[in-house]
Amino acid sequence: MRALAWHGKHDVRMDTVDDPEIVNPRDCIIKVTSTAICGSDLHLYDGYIPTMQAGDVLGHEFMGEVVEVGAKSTLKKGQRVVVPFTISCGSCYHCNKHQYSACPNGLPADNQDIAMSLYGQEMSGLFGYSHMTGGYAGGQAEYVRVPFSDVGPIVIPDGVDDDKVLFLSDILPTGWQAAEYAQIEPGDTVAVWGCGPVGLFAVQSAFLMGAERVIAIDHFPHRLELAKRFGAEVVNFEESATYEALMEMTGGIGPDAVIDAVGLEAHGLFVDNVIDQIKASTFLGTDRPHSIRQAIIACRKGGRVSMPAVYGGFVDKFPLGAFMEKGLTLKTGQTHVQHYMPGLLNAIMEGKIDTEFLISHRLPLEDAPQGYKMFHDQQNEVTKIVLKPGMAAA
Amino acid sequence: MTTPADVAQDDAPAASSKHDAAAAVTEGLAEGKGSSVAGRPVTINRPVEEVFAYFRDFANLPHFMENVVSITVADRQRSHWVVKAPGGATVEWDARITDEEENRLIAWTSEPGADVANSGRVTFRDAGARGTVVTATIAYDPPGGLIGKVIAKMFQREPAIQARRDLRRFKQLLETGEIATPAMNPKQFEEMGL
Numbered sequence: 001m002r003a004l005a006w007h008g009k010h011d012v013r014m015d016t017v018d019d020p021e022i023v024n025p026r027d028c029i030i031k032v033t034s035t036a037i038c039g040s041d042l043h044l045y046d047g048y049i050p051t052m053q054a055g056d057v058l059g060h061e062f063m064g065e066v067v068e069v070g071a072k073s074t075l076k077k078g079q080r081v082v083v084p085f086t087i088s089c090g091s092c093y094h095c096n097k098h099q100y101s102a103c104p105n106g107l108p109a110d111n112q113d114i115a116m117s118l119y120g121q122e123m124s125g126l127f128g129y130s131h132m133t134g135g136y137a138g139g140q141a142e143y144v145r146v147p148f149s150d151v152g153p154i155v156i157p158d159g160v161d162d163d164k165v166l167f168l169s170d171i172l173p174t175g176w177q178a179a180e181y182a183q184i185e186p187g188d189t190v191a192v193w194g195c196g197p198v199g200l201f202a203v204q205s206a207f208l209m210g211a212e213r214v215i216a217i218d219h220f221p222h223r224l225e226l227a228k229r230f231g232a233e234v235v236n237f238e239e240s241a242t243y244e245a246l247m248e249m250t251g252g253i254g255p256d257a258v259i260d261a262v263g264l265e266a267h268g269l270f271v272d273n274v275i276d277q278i279k280a281s282t283f284l285g286t287d288r289p290h291s292i293r294q295a296i297i298a299c300r301k302g303g304r305v306s307m308p309a310v311y312g313g314f315v316d317k318f319p320l321g322a323f324m325e326k327g328l329t330l331k332t333g334q335t336h337v338q339h340y341m342p343g344l345l346n347a348i349m350e351g352k353i354d355t356e357f358l359i360s361h362r363l364p365l366e367d368a369p370q371g372y373k374m375f376h377d378q379q380n381e382v383t384k385i386v387l388k389p390g391m392a393a394a
Numbered sequence: 395m396t397t398p399a400d401v402a403q404d405d406a407p408a409a410s411s412k413h414d415a416a417a418a419v420t421e422g423l424a425e426g427k428g429s430s431v432a433g434r435p436v437t438i439n440r441p442v443e444e445v446f447a448y449f450r451d452f453a454n455l456p457h458f459m460e461n462v463v464s465i466t467v468a469d470r471q472r473s474h475w476v477v478k479a480p481g482g483a484t485v486e487w488d489a490r491i492t493d494e495e496e497n498r499l500i501a502w503t504s505e506p507g508a509d510v511a512n513s514g515r516v517t518f519r520d521a522g523a524r525g526t527v528v529t530a531t532i533a534y535d536p537p538g539g540l541i542g543k544v545i546a547k548m549f550q551r552e553p554a555i556q557a558r559r560d561l562r563r564f565k566q567l568l569e570t571g572e573i574a575t576p577a578m579n580p581k582q583f584e585e586m587g588l
Contacts, residue, residue, distance in 0.1 A: 021579040024572040072571065089570040093439050093524055108574045109562035113555065122562075125574060135576040145578060148570070 002389075003057045003141030004368040009047035010376075012369050017057065020137065020145035025072040028149035030081060034162040035062035035139045035365070037375050037385045038170060039196045040310050043263075044129070045372050049312060051114060051131040060085035060127040061169040062139025063162060066149075074150040081153035083146055084337035085170045087125035087136065090151030100124070101334035106147060107134050118313075124334070140368055142389050154341045157349075163362075163386065164348055167197070167355050173340035175201025175261070178308035179209050181331035182257035189213040191246055191255035191298065192232070193291040195223035197358055197384055198308050199261035203232045204353055206259075215249060217242055220380040226357065246298045254300035262291035263309030289315040296323050307332035358384040365389040436561045439525040440568045446497045446518050446526075448568060452489075458563035458573065460587050461556060473502075477510075485509035511535040528564065530557050 005015040020029055038061050043049050063082040066075045075081065087106030088095050094102035104112070106125030114132045115123045125147075128138015137144065146153060156165050175198045182190055190206045192199050195218040206214045207230065216227035217235045224234040235245045246255055292307060296319050299305055305328050323330070347353045360383045363371050371385045438445050448454055452473045456462045463476040463484060471491045479485045487508030493501035497520070503513035512534045519527040566573050577583035 018578055023575060023577050023580055023583050026570070026572060087574075089566075091439065092569050093437070096439070104562070105566045105570045106574050108576060109559040109566070111576075112559070112562060125576075134574070137576065137578060147574065 001142040002365060003137070004059065004365070004387075005054075006044060006052055006056045006058055007054045010045060012045065012058065012372050014366055014368060015055070015057075017055075017137075017141075020143050022068055022070045023145065024147060025070045026148050026150050027070040028066050028073045028075050028146050028153070029068040030062075030064035030083065030144055030146055030153075031067045032062050032064040032139055032142060032144060032365075032389050033080070034064070034166045035059050035141075035387050035389075036166060036169075036171075037061075037140070037368070037371055037387070039198070040129070040263075041372070042376055043310060043312075045376060049130050049132075053131060053135075056128070056130070056135070057137040057141050058128040059138035059140030060129055061166065061171065062127075062144060063156070063166050063169065064139075064144070066153075067143070069149070072150060075153065075155070080156045080158075082156060082165055082168045082341070083127070083139065083144070083153045084168075084173075084341065085127055085129075086334060086337050087127065087134065087147050088152065088338055089148055090338070095151075095338075098336055098339040100336040100338045111135060126334075140365065140387060142365070152338060154345060156345075160349070161356075163356050163359055165345065165355070166386065167201070167358070168337075168341050168344055168348075170335065170337065171197040172201050172344055172353070172355060173337045174198045174308050174335040175203075176205045176340055176344060177335050178202040178259050178261060178306050179205035179211075181304075181306035181308075182206065182259055183304045183329075183331075184209045184211050184257060186210045187212045188256040189215065189250055190257045190259065191215045191217065191295070192227075192259045192261055193217045193295055194261035194263075194309070195220065195227045195234075196261060196379075199259070200226055200230070200358060200383075201353075202259050202261055202308070203227050204230050207231055208347075208352065215246065215255065222380045223383060226383065229357070230354075242294055243298050250300070254298055254303065256300055257304040257306065258295035258299045259306045260292045260295045260309045263311060289318065293317065293319055296326075296328065299326065299328055301326045303328055305330040308335070359386050361385045362391070363387055364391040364393045366393055434558055434561070435527050435529040436565045437521055437524050437527050438565045438568050442497045442518050442520040442526040445528060445568060446500075449516060449518075449528075449564075450494075450500060458567050459560045460563070472505075475504075479509075487512070528561060530561055532557055 001017060001019045002014055003017050004012055006012055041058055044052060044058060066077050066079045066081060069075050086101045088100035088103035089105035092103055092105050101124050103124045104122045107122055111131055111134050112122035123133060125134035125136060127136050179202050184190060184206055188211050190211045192202050192214060195216050203214050203216055214232040215235060216232040217237055218224050219236055219238045224236055227234055235242055295305060348355060360381060363385060365387045368387050371387060375382050375385055452465045453467050455465055461478045463478055466474045473489050475489055476484050476486050487504040489502045489504050491502050493499060497518055499517050501515040504511050514532045516530045521527045563573050575583050577586055
């Protein structure tokens, strides 16, 4: 089959690799019909995530048609499913608590040592996202082997377009969980750093959860425009000073909840960010946490900090004093996708959440390397690229 | 030698001691002065009766112990082990159960004449709604000579990691019915080991 494989920093290629087969009884194989490039794929593309190996097949946002099932899969051939990016067993302590992204049973035992030493505990397995998360082949491919297919994938009713439901795999539940973790109360003002896909879904979700105002922060005009479409007020950090703007806009109180949807590759010419970039390039630090610093400083006293943004290692100058003195609460983590999928599928079907607005480009899977370059280089115009294995080249 | 009583000033289990308390845990189990390794405990979300019964049938152990090729059970006490060694070779021994308390403890030791003298002790503790806490302590006493050195390298440097990974696989098998793998097909799964 054809698949998008990582070969190094800014080097991804379409390779021909073996078709996947059923290995474990709960597996299924799906024929991919749509798969997206995620913002977190750019972290791999930029070489920020350790334990990648040349030839690793990327992609963790995908859906398709079930073509083969293992003896214990509950799926049937021909069903259309969206696959959660976290590989969770559904029967361990964490899964029983719906903490699906904490499930240790999808992560091969040999891959658990890396996270054990880095984080103290093992993580869950993820598709197409380095060997620390299991070394699973991802979904930017014609076919994927999906473990625990009896509890993970969600079946999509006939007649519903891929583009409407594809984002159930990651970014929609991630944006929703981010808003939920902000513990929004009626009348709240919520500030969201980053108007990428997760930030934009967090904006929509925050309003659905009762936020009175949402303030979205970015520097790409088109992305700010999208946030505006959902009713957010916007701050372009190249035009205005973010902290001052937020204080002005909230009567000197600060936002009740802040959401960092930017993460370890923050943009912008801020002193701390430039120093972080130098540190990251010389391995004195691993992450560039400008957005979370700013969010903590801006947040009102007693407020909530939600951090869907991905961080991988260590940060310097974390404003721990501000965090403590203001009595903030922080909630974060990889998304418990399986927990949110059914409710969000209903919300999409009922027209409460718009998903298709996000897609700026649809490309054949064969053009995936070009897609990565576009997504990386043109972040204003390129908001989301969906790859279609069956689509004829332009 | 140092005993846990000499070093333990807190309530932490012996396995987390900064001193060689693990040796004391298995004292008298192995022939000679074997080097011992205590694996970290795992909590398995299954009832203690089920976890104990699965482990008590030694024929099941190769399903999650990566280096164990086969275990032939002779009777309630005795079994024959075939274990992978470096360079594609195998080492073998007969083992005998030395201690057993239902749903609490299984201990075994190799009989005289083993290629690698060894012993093990696995404890099971009912953890209520969280299932069963399993802790394994394994001791090896490799032979002398060059081959002994190679075997020692495999059994002494790695067994801590091996025991930990084996316990994780045990957990996966009992909780999910299978062992997680990124393999793309059954052949690759076999080549990768468990």
